[in-house]
Amino acid sequence: MYKVFVKDIPIILSTQKNIGKQYTAIPLKFARFKKIIKKINNGKLVYVNLYHKNEEKIEKFLREKLPLVEAAGGLVYNNKKEILFIHRNEKWDLPKGHLDRGETYEDAAKREVEEETGVKDLEVKRFLQKTYHVFRRNGEFLLKVTYWYEMYTEYDGDLKPQKNEGIKKVKWKNFEKTQKALQNSYENIKLLFPKEYLTTHPNDRVPQV
Template sequence: MYCIFVGDKPIILTTNIEKETNFKNFLLKDVSIDAVLDTLSKKKIESVRLIHHNPNTILKKFLSKLPNVIAGGGKVYNKNNEVLFIFRNNKWDLPKGKAEKKETIEETAIREVEEETGVSGLKIEKPLQTTYHIFKRNGKLKIKITYWFKMKTNFEGELFPQENEGITKVAWLKEKEIEEAIENSYANIKLLV
């Protein structure tokens, strides 16, 4: 099963057909993205489930319906076990960004964290789950596929928000602060935290 978010509502890719309650079922092979988004916009609907018989190809079939944007990001811990957050578009988020040509996804993740926060000395510890969300840019729908990594750093310097990317604040957050921050965050970030 995969979740692709549109705002805070998920499109769930599944092989199981369940009786509809607060969600709507569609067959993946027959559905249009516009119909899915229209259904998700209804208040009573909490999610859309796209059903496909083969769990091994379900994600690939869905991703072929929209242009893909590949991104990398980090859930970064310092030596005090605080997590690095950014504040952009009036929401708390984790640093991430679009991959550049001839760059591995790990290089993308490290570069984007450095650019968006000013933090250096990053070391990847392990991959985290990949997240998916649909967004509109210049009137066109796209799906962002973000590869996340758990990172560590001993960095103790000043934090610099990348203002030209709309980031207004960068902060190391303790566990209690993280709980508060994710109340004003994105569904994808809540999955990672």
């Protein structure tokens, strides 16, 4: 199953026709992807499932329907089990960015974390997953595919937000603060976290930033 986010609303692409009564199920061969995106942006569509029995065809469909932008980033832990966050566009996010020419996804992820946060001595532990979201640039819809890696560092020096990229803050956050940050984050970012980080008390409120 794939989730392609449009304004934090996921377009589901799956091998199953029936994934829930609330979903509009559309065979992949009949899907008009840009029209679906426009309907979501206009608030006319919320639950949609595009389905095909062959998962490889789903991946191919995604890469053919919109111009592709590839990026890479990191879910970074330190020796206190804190997680590294950036604050940009009034939301908490994880460091990530575009690939340079000839760069591997892993190398791009490490470089972007270093550039956006000032953190050094990163060790890549494992590949996590790819996330997908649609954005608009110069009036054109683009599909961003981000390759995420779990990383570890013992760096305890100063954190330096990359201000020319619009980053206002860089923070290490413990379990409780991570839970609160995720209440003011993006849905595709939440896919990277273990379930316990996404369970908060009903009285918890989004922190002021």
